[in-house]
Amino acid sequence: MVWAARANPFLLPLLSGLLLYLSFPPADWGFLAWVALVPLLAAIRDSPPRSAFQAGVLCGISFYLPSLYWVTHALVVYGGLSRILSLLVLVALCLYLSAYFGFFSWLASHFRMLPRGSASLWLSCLWVSLEYLRNWLLSGFPWNLLGYSQHRFLTLLQLTSLTGIYGLSFLLLVVNISLFQILRPPFPPSARRLGLVWAIIAILLALAYGSWRLHHRLEGRPLRVAVIQGNIDQSLKWEPSLQRQSFETHRQLTLGVSGFHPDLVVWPETALPLYLRSEKAYRDELQALAQRLGSYLLVGAPDFEGEGGVRYYNSAFFFTPCPKPPEKYDKMHLVPFGEYVPLRGLLFFVEKLVPGMGDFTAGKEPKIFPLSGGGFGVLICFEAIFPELARTYRSRGANFLVNITNDAWFGKTAAPYQHLAMAKVRAVENGVYLVRAANTGISALVSPEGMVLRSSPLFTQDRIVGIIKMVERKTVYARAGDLFAWLCLTLVGGRIVYTPISWRRSSAGKDKVSGRS
Secondary structure (H helix, E strand, O other): OHHHHHHOOOHHHHHHHHHHHHHOOOOOOHHHHHOOOHHHHHHHOOOOHHHHHHHHHHHHHHHHHHHOOHHHHHHHHOOOOOHHHHHHHHHHHHHHHHHHHHHHHHHHHHOOOOOOOOHHHHHHHHHHHHHHHHOOHHHOOOOOOHHHHHOOOHHHHOOHHHHOHHHHHHHHHHHHHHHHHHHOOOOOHHHHHHHHHHHHHHHHHHHHHHHHHHOOOOOEEEEEEEEEEOOOOOOOOOOHHHHHHHHHHHHHHHHOOHHHOOOEEEOOOOOOOOOOOOOHHHHHHHHHHHHHHOOEEEEEEEEEEOOOOOEEEEEEEEEOOOOOOOEEEEOOOOOEOOOEOOOOOOOOOOOOOOOOOOOEOOOOOOOEEEEOOEEEEEEEHHHHHOHHHHHHHHHOOOOEEEEEEOHHHHOOOOHHHHHHHHHHHHHHHHOOOEEEEEOOOOOEEEOOOOOEEEEOOOOOOEEEEEEEEEEOOOOHHHHHOOHHHHHHHHHHHHHHHHHHHHHHHHHHHHHHHHHHO
16 A cells, blocks of 8 residues: 555545545445445554544644534624634634544554554544534534434444444444554554454444344334424524514414324524513413414424523423413533534623624523423523533433524534434434424424424425324433443543553563663
8 A cells, every 4th residue: 555655644534534524415325334444444554643643633623623613604694703804713623623633643643553454443433432422522512423424324323322323433433443454555454354253243233233223113102293494594583673574473383283283383593582571471371372273383483591690502392282370491511603602701792693782691401391191301502513412301201302493693604404403313312203383494204213204495484294103212321321332431441541561561571681681
């Protein structure tokens, strides 16, 4: 592979980044993810740690810059930033995310993980560990984790019901590393054979489990649901004079599904850009609508508390057919720059995207809204990309999940498609149906196997109706949580601690031998 050595410094990492980009929406060629990291592995194979880190960062940048370009659309159109400043924010975000690729490459090179026959295990665990850390560090931004590239391959996607999304990322790494070992002659035959065996066994087990699960449908009490997509223009959404128009749009669409006799009607995130707490007339109308339909009604709207020091919340209000005050869930995981500005003292020039109020405050507790025979948890927008939050609802007894969102911020870009792909995995991980209501799309009903049963196009007024089931049986992931990710983190941590010790022992042994001679 002379060509690899010559292309190593720049072309190979760039090629890996491009293949990763094509593995996700909008191209959505998920099959490329099975080979996407082979060029990067070739680039760092014989590189010193510093060069390996640079190669990893370069790979990450070439992946994230085109994948997250929609960030600039939101910041320019709705955040009021200039194109130059929005590009700087995008580059800063991509550099941060690319650092994880850099650390993966640096650690692989520094601790000599690549040359060994057990490379598949160590490197796959290392990748998963870094993805898991990315889920938590600096409030977390686990967007487009490697496993999400397989969201359309339902048989393999079932693996996430055991391990979470991290198990699918692990499997992809095992295959990438094994292919690299086969293609790279300097690897000894024993290492190539071991890597190939690892890959074949892992894929066969994943396919066998996925096939079994797809043929064992989960049972539960049927529930008739309706999803309302109001398609409210984001540039006009927060105009006070248009509040009534926005309300009537959703109300008329809701009345249009009355013949379906839904048990639950779902409106999107901030479907009503007003404070229901102080708008008694709107609350009464929503209560009357729920009673007229004989349905439960979930409505996204902002809320506030306090008079002197006001705290704002991004909330979901739950109305019942019975005349009683609505229950409420406050969004717990807020969007940086969308709902609050992190490091405001440093980033003083950046304004929050949501106008007309101060920074939102994060909610404190998950909330399960009760229905006859069960209940459900709500993931508001950004929360759908965090596995542990959806799993918390399931472990507390939620029989299905609802995701309300407003992806209008991102225009006609790849973001709504990427967001839906990640939300689908929450259904599979927890073995439940997912009901998704998006202001401008994509709204959808998703089965526990990750199949999109109904969906709406982008930027149209629409309504979706269908029958889901309130599932009782919990998946392994719903019961055990991120045990697989923790196992990977433990193995990598042990390897990092053990390797320097073994080096010192080896060096001391050589010194003793030299002294005796």
